[in-house]
Amino acid sequence: MSAATGRDTAERTRSAPSAGERSDLSRLAVLEVLRAVGSGPRGLLESQAEERLLRHGENVVPALRAVPWLRRVVRSLRDPFTAVLFCLALVSCLVAAWTTACVIAALVAVSCVLRASGEYRADRSAAALREMVAATATVRRRSDPDAAPVTREIPVDQLVPGDVVTLAPGDVVPADLRLLRAGGLTVDQALLTGESAPVPKLPVDVPGGNKENEESHLCFQGSSVASGSGTGVVVATGSRTRFAATIRGVAARREGTAFDRSVRGISWALIRFMLLTPPLVLMANAALRGRGLETVPFAVAVAVGLTPEMLPVIVTTALARGASRLARNARVIVKRLPALHDLGAVDVLCTDKTGTLTEDRPVVEYATDPDGTPAPDVLRWAALNSLWMLQLAEVPASDALDEALLAAAVASEDDLDCDAVAALPFDPARRLSTVVARAPGRPGTHILVAKGAPEAVLERCAAVRGGGGERLLDDRERARLLAAWAEQAADGLRVLAVAVAERPARKAPSAYSARDERGLVLLGTVALRDRTTDTAAGALAALAGRGVEVKVLTGDHAGTAARACRDLGVDPGRPVTGAEVDALTEPELVEAAGRTTVFARCSPEQKARVVRALRSAGHVTGFLGDGANDLPALRAADVGICPREAADVTRDAADVVLAAKDLTAIDEAITAGRASSANIASYLRIALSSNLGNVIAMLAAGLLMPFLPMLPAQVLLQNLCFDAAQLAFAYDRPAPSRLREPAVLRPRAFLRFVAAFGLLNAAADLAIFGVLALSVRGIGGNEEAFHAGWFTENLLTQALVMVLLRGGRAGTRMPRPLRYGTAALAVIGLLVPLSPFAGALGFTGLPVFFYALLAVVLTAYGLALQASQARYEEELAAAEQEPEPEGPQEEGQDGEGQAAAEEPAERVAVGAR
Numbered sequence: 070m071s072a073a074t075g076r077d078t079a080e081r082t083r084s085a086p087s088a089g090e091r092s093d094l095s096r097l098a099v100l101e102v103l104r105a106v107g108s109g110p111r112g113l114l115e116s117q118a119e120e121r122l123l124r125h126g127e128n129v130v131p132a133l134r135a136v137p138w139l140r141r142v143v144r145s146l147r148d149p150f151t152a153v154l155f156c157l158a159l160v161s162c163l164v165a166a167w168t169t170a171c172v173i174a175a176l177v178a179v180s181c182v183l184r185a186s187g188e189y190r191a192d193r194s195a196a197a198l199r200e201m202v203a204a205t206a207t208v209r210r211r212s213d214p215d216a217a218p219v220t221r222e223i224p225v226d227q228l229v230p231g232d233v234v235t236l237a238p239g240d241v242v243p244a245d246l247r248l249l250r251a252g253g254l255t256v257d258q259a260l261l262t263g264e265s266a267p268v269p270k271l272p273v274d275v276p277g278g279n280k281e282n283e284e285s286h287l288c289f290q291g292s293s294v295a296s297g298s299g300t301g302v303v304v305a306t307g308s309r310t311r312f313a314a315t316i317r318g319v320a321a322r323r324e325g326t327a328f329d330r331s332v333r334g335i336s337w338a339l340i341r342f343m344l345l346t347p348p349l350v351l352m353a354n355a356a357l358r359g360r361g362l363e364t365v366p367f368a369v370a371v372a373v374g375l376t377p378e379m380l381p382v383i384v385t386t387a388l389a390r391g392a393s394r395l396a397r398n399a400r401v402i403v404k405r406l407p408a409l410h411d412l413g414a415v416d417v418l419c420t421d422k423t424g425t426l427t428e429d430r431p432v433v434e435y436a437t438d439p440d441g442t443p444a445p446d447v448l449r450w451a452a453l454n455s456l457w458m459l460q461l462a463e464v465p466a467s468d469a470l471d472e473a474l475l476a477a478a479v480a481s482e483d484d485l486d487c488d489a490v491a492a493l494p495f496d497p498a499r500r501l502s503t504v505v506a507r508a509p510g511r512p513g514t515h516i517l518v519a520k521g522a523p524e525a526v527l528e529r530c531a532a533v534r535g536g537g538g539e540r541l542l543d544d545r546e547r548a549r550l551l552a553a554w555a556e557q558a559a560d561g562l563r564v565l566a567v568a569v570a571e572r573p574a575r576k577a578p579s580a581y582s583a584r585d586e587r588g589l590v591l592l593g594t595v596a597l598r599d600r601t602t603d604t605a606a607g608a609l610a611a612l613a614g615r616g617v618e619v620k621v622l623t624g625d626h627a628g629t630a631a632r633a634c635r636d637l638g639v640d641p642g643r644p645v646t647g648a649e650v651d652a653l654t655e656p657e658l659v660e661a662a663g664r665t666t667v668f669a670r671c672s673p674e675q676k677a678r679v680v681r682a683l684r685s686a687g688h689v690t691g692f693l694g695d696g697a698n699d700l701p702a703l704r705a706a707d708v709g710i711c712p713r714e715a716a717d718v719t720r721d722a723a724d725v726v727l728a729a730k731d732l733t734a735i736d737e738a739i740t741a742g743r744a745s746s747a748n749i750a751s752y753l754r755i756a757l758s759s760n761l762g763n764v765i766a767m768l769a770a771g772l773l774m775p776f777l778p779m780l781p782a783q784v785l786l787q788n789l790c791f792d793a794a795q796l797a798f799a800y801d802r803p804a805p806s807r808l809r810e811p812a813v814l815r816p817r818a819f820l821r822f823v824a825a826f827g828l829l830n831a832a833a834d835l836a837i838f839g840v841l842a843l844s845v846r847g848i849g850g851n852e853e854a855f856h857a858g859w860f861t862e863n864l865l866t867q868a869l870v871m872v873l874l875r876g877g878r879a880g881t882r883m884p885r886p887l888r889y890g891t892a893a894l895a896v897i898g899l900l901v902p903l904s905p906f907a908g909a910l911g912f913t914g915l916p917v918f919f920y921a922l923l924a925v926v927l928t929a930y931g932l933a934l935q936a937s938q939a940r941y942e943e944e945l946a947a948a949e950q951e952p953e954p955e956g957p958q959e960e961g962q963d964g965e966g967q968a969a970a971e972e973p974a975e976r977v978a979v980g981a982r
């Protein structure tokens with residue numbers, strides 16, 4: 070345990086045990102460890118724990134602590150838009166355009182502060198939400214020295230060194246532990262070691278004796294319990310755990326989600342455009358007007374005008390608002406804000422079957438021997454397996470299948486006499502669980518009882534015990550059994566097979582391993598029924614209506630899964646099994662994943678492979694699951710979703726936690742994601758098209774006129790007003806039509822929009838030229854009037870665009886911030902040139918005649934906007950009927966190559982078109 074050493078000394082001095090002591094701790098025997106951390110097998114006193122909490126601090130990994138304010142502001146400076154603005158400010162300084170440089174600096178400062186405060190608020194509410202679903206630790210503590218220890222759940226951050234904690238399957242190890250006891254304990258340490266197979270853990274008393282696995286008596290924070298159970302004493306918490314030392318890289322785990330791709334894609338496209346603008350303006354002015362470096366500030370201001378520097382602020386605000394509303398209304402908790410956007414973009418939702426489509430309350434229907442004759446004894450053996458497993462592995466009866474077996478079987482007295490000696494707990498890769506017990510009345514003999522998925526058990530059987538006694542298994546018999554089970558599965562039943570074997574007794578329980586699970590005798594099967602949930606059918610239909618394809622990835626039999634789908638009104642098609650998945654190459658799997666609805670008998674890793682294949686086909690993929698066996702798939706998906714009662718590990722890894730394992734809540738969450746994305750898209754569409762329009766008009770005017778169309782400071786002031794008003798888009802309520810499809814931005818359609826409306830905007834700007842020429846006499850000489858006229862017109866057209874181009878159904882009432890924002894723009898546009906500051910800003914008053922003509926231009930512009938908007942919506946509707954080639958591939962549609970050729974840019978997902 071030397072990894073946590075390089076932490077700062079201040080932390081080390083106030084903490085005990087120190088790093089040095091700890092490395093000793095790992096080599097001490099159990100009792101010595103307990104003494105060293107000042108604890109005992111009955112746990113700490115509550116008062117001791119309180120005192121230690123003050124001394125050692127909360128058990129929180131430093132990398133996951135809240136980021137201080139100043140660091141936030143500095144971090145928001147690293148944004149690419151800010152970097153570009155900085156470059157522009159630098160250029161302004163070089164040509165001594167100090168006003169421009171100062172305005173840009175102010176702009177950067179305002180957007181950084183806004184962003185940092187938005188993020189701070191968002192993080193705080195997200196942290197509060199996360200706390201509601203955080204993992205807890207099970208500790209053993211006493212109220213006073215003589216009291217009996219009480220086992221209870223506490224928040225993980227309250228753990229202190231010396232606490233005695235218990236571990237069960239699906240738990241996240243809450244701190245670094247030295248094991249005191251363990252039964253069949255295996256731990257997944259992938260986060261720490263990269264090793265994906267679970268590692269067995271034993272409370273060896275003389276550590277170091279086990280050469281292959283030197284640390285088998287230690288469990289590290291952040292790893293998860295795959296099977297079995299154990300009790301351990303905390304030896305390190307917080308920044309002193311091994312996890313704390315390795316976590317730095319982990320924070321960046323979900324790189325490359327749909328959200329990251331979209332924001333990065335759009336940002337870079339814009340930045341290229343922005344960087345191109347100043348040289349273009351300079352060259353045009355130099356070539357056509359013979360102007361030199363004096364146009365630099367103007368060129369810079371135009372480029373600044375193009376920057377959507379409020380994008381990060383709007384993204385954060387829109388997502389944070391969506392998330393907190395979702396938590397309030399649908400009790401869905403979004404742990405990582407960008408996941409809300411990804412949810413809106415999800416077009417394929419993968420889910421496990423048990424508990425999502427079905428109730429996860431299996432009930433035993435019947436038990437039969439291999440010949441199909443009713444055989445209560447088979448049920449009894451299955452239940453004994455469950456019972457002994459519970460006793461040996463000390464797990465609470467959490468597995469629904471085990472519970473069902475125990476509820477159905479009637480145990481006889483002598484069952485309890487026979488003693489279980491070893492357990493090989495269930496794991497989703499082996500798909501069976503085995504216990505070893507002393508055979509009653511036959512000393513020197515052990516009996517192995519295995520139960521599990523029938524194919525998995527059959528593989529390990531050599532004989533069957535039917536009505537006519539025991540007989541060897543041949544291929545024909547195997548085929549017959551598999552067919553019979555498939556028939557039961559098609560009837561919607563879950564089937565478990567039971568097999569036994571007798572072996573000469575071994576001394577050490579650890580002498581038994583999965584290798585002993587062979588040469589078994591098949592006793593028969595137990596059939597259970599797990600009804601489909603009442604809400605699933607409706608929710609599946611709703612998801613289909615929203616353009617989300619649902620796929621089922623289950624560990625269960627293909628027949629059972631297909632039947633559940635059919636019962637819910639979904640065509641399961643031909644199910645593909647995990648074994649088939651393994652046999653496919655990557656490209657084959659990508660193709661198969663697209664057209665398959667049910668993947669059955671999948672191991673955790675196979676589930677993850679399917680998810681990855683779907684993502685590489687361009688689908689934004691969500692995964693809903695509750696078991697530890699869903700963990701790899703959850704991590705592989707764009708959005709991992711789990712219900713609140715899921716295993717701790719699963720909840721830890723998920724981005725979205727549902728109050729109930731109910732698909733209806735997902736539908737709401739997806740809608741909320743789309744709404745947030747639609748607002749971001751509204752902002753981008755409107756900001757970019759009007760910015761583009763302004764740039765075109767400025768360029769044209771600059772070339773037609775003997776003077777600059779606007780002073781740099783005026784351009785920047787106008788830009789500041791736009792930015793402030795557009796912040797209101799974070800509070801918009803998108804029209805329902807925007808929520809009907811995955812919020813995926815198709816770059817081509819987006820660019821068409823921006824180009825078309827940008828040109829329209831430029832046309833309106835240029836029309837004002839004519840107006841100014843008519844109303845202001847001697848326009849060539851009256852710069853100030855020209856600037857004032859243009860300023861007023863620009864702000865008014867911007868307000869008009871914000872009202873008319875919001876998208877969706879016209880006539881939906883605008884939310885208050887948006888109304889105020891547009892009104893403020895219009896008022897500023899009209900009043901600033903008439904105000905006392907007009908002179909300082911380089912404006913002058915305009916004749917009334919100008920305003921009359923302006924009204925005419927604005928009306929014409931408004932009508933043109935509405936007409937184009939209507940056409941645009943029509944085109945969209947038509948495109949919806951006949952999906953764009955770059956859209957998500959429909960089942961069985963073979964358009965891969967064509968799609969790639971027509972739309973080379975990656976599909977960028979940021980809110981609707």
Ligand SMILES: Nc1ncnc2c1ncn2[C@@H]1O[C@H](COP(=O)(O)OP(=O)(O)OP(=O)(O)O)[C@@H](O)[C@H]1O
Pocket residue numbers: 421422423468470471495497500501502520521522523564565622623624625626671696698
């Ligand atoms: N406790 C258990 N003991 C023995 N066999 C089990 C146990 N739990 C599950 N199985 C068998 O292993 C199979 C796979 O289980 P797994 O937990 O991977 O998936 P699942 O729960 O069936 O499905 P889903 O992935 O939809 O939740 C089950 O279908 C069942 O046959």
Ligand SMILES: [Mg+2]
Pocket residue numbers: 421423695696698
């Ligand atoms: Mg499951």
